[in-house]
Amino acid sequence: MEMKSFQMANDNKPISPNFILPEDKRPQLSQISSLASVPVIDFNDGPSALVQKISQACEEYGFFQIINHGVPEELCAKTMAAITQFFGLPPEERAEFSTQDHTKRVKLFNYFLKLEGQEKVSMWSETFSHPWHPADDFTHFLPKNPPNYGEAFAEYAKEMGGLMNRLLSLISQGLGLEKDCLRKRLGDTPRLNAQSNFYPPCPDPELTLGLAVHTDLGAVTVLRQAEGVSGLQVIKDGKWVAVDPVPNAFVINLGDQIQVLSNGRFKSVHHRAVTNKAQPRVSLAMFYAPDMDAVIGPIEDLIDEEHPPTYRNYRYAEFLEEFYRQEGTRRMAKEAFLLSQ
Numbered sequence: 001m002e003m004k005s006f007q008m009a010n011d012n013k014p015i016s017p018n019f020i021l022p023e024d025k026r027p028q029l030s031q032i033s034s035l036a037s038v039p040v041i042d043f044n045d046g047p048s049a050l051v052q053k054i055s056q057a058c059e060e061y062g063f064f065q066i067i068n069h070g071v072p073e074e075l076c077a078k079t080m081a082a083i084t085q086f087f088g089l090p091p092e093e094r095a096e097f098s099t100q101d102h103t104k105r106v107k108l109f110n111y112f113l114k115l116e117g118q119e120k121v122s123m124w125s126e127t128f129s130h131p132w133h134p135a136d137d138f139t140h141f142l143p144k145n146p147p148n149y150g151e152a153f154a155e156y157a158k159e160m161g162g163l164m165n166r167l168l169s170l171i172s173q174g175l176g177l178e179k180d181c182l183r184k185r186l187g188d189t190p191r192l193n194a195q196s197n198f199y200p201p202c203p204d205p206e207l208t209l210g211l212a213v214h215t216d217l218g219a220v221t222v223l224r225q226a227e228g229v230s231g232l233q234v235i236k237d238g239k240w241v242a243v244d245p246v247p248n249a250f251v252i253n254l255g256d257q258i259q260v261l262s263n264g265r266f267k268s269v270h271h272r273a274v275t276n277k278a279q280p281r282v283s284l285a286m287f288y289a290p291d292m293d294a295v296i297g298p299i300e301d302l303i304d305e306e307h308p309p310t311y312r313n314y315r316y317a318e319f320l321e322e323f324y325r326q327e328g329t330r331r332m333a334k335e336a337f338l339l340s341q
């Protein structure tokens, strides 16, 4: 696959048509609220306050940021630097990882939007995805260049394993469940993917998106944003809200599987990335998704007469099939498993 070539923001050429969104899909950046944003939660708060704050954030926003999480800042910086260097490699070297085949576990690709009766519109970004694991050695999957990429990711993955467990435990408790309930439901061999996103500066951010509107399909996402550059936005009460980087914070968001398991109480919320003229932006999303064979459906303890099950049970593999069937179009995989009320 040929990687898309991005223009420089100081190019005076018009932006290539394959990146230009139809008018009704453009980001309308002047309408973004920078006043309200998602909650910032301090992990040093006591356990019961933490459970309460996370539970409220999961119900109201589906997103929050965490600070004082214990993951060393230097390690995060080292991992982000490795990604940035990877995206800075010559195109021929990056091309080794380029593929459109979604079944590949290691892949460099461009997201696109496929609208009915129209040509595909490319997102103004490059995405690199590969597995991660907190304990098993996964470094054979990783690029050899930059040389410290593997080492940085191996260390980062260990930290993410601990953080994911902590989050799953807090989210379980927030639902009134046993600490290990969600982790057990998601299975012993969760699907763990790391996704780095690179957004070059864009000559006209009003015409493009870095990532189209989507929900994450797994269970929990831990996102690191490069400091000092905004781009992530989430929907809150029908309006787009910016989630600007907070120093040494992680952005946490829930994926579709938690919405289903919680029977709709916790939300998998639509979000997108917008571009900017001035600076490149890098983000790293660490995804925790169920075992392919895990059966996902509303947890029995969350079902009663007032809260009948909203979704039917399915195997996660079945969900992924539906997801890829919709690729580039509406990204409403979980809606296919809704029960009619």
Ligand SMILES: O=C(O)CCC(=O)C(=O)O
Binding pocket: 195, 197, 211, 216, 223, 225, 231, 232, 271, 272, 273, 282, 283, 285
């Ligand atoms: O770049 C961002 O902040 C958003 C990334 C994201 O939503 C994703 O990778 O799923």
Ligand SMILES: [Fe+2]
Binding pocket: 214, 215, 216, 271
């Ligand atoms: Fe996302």
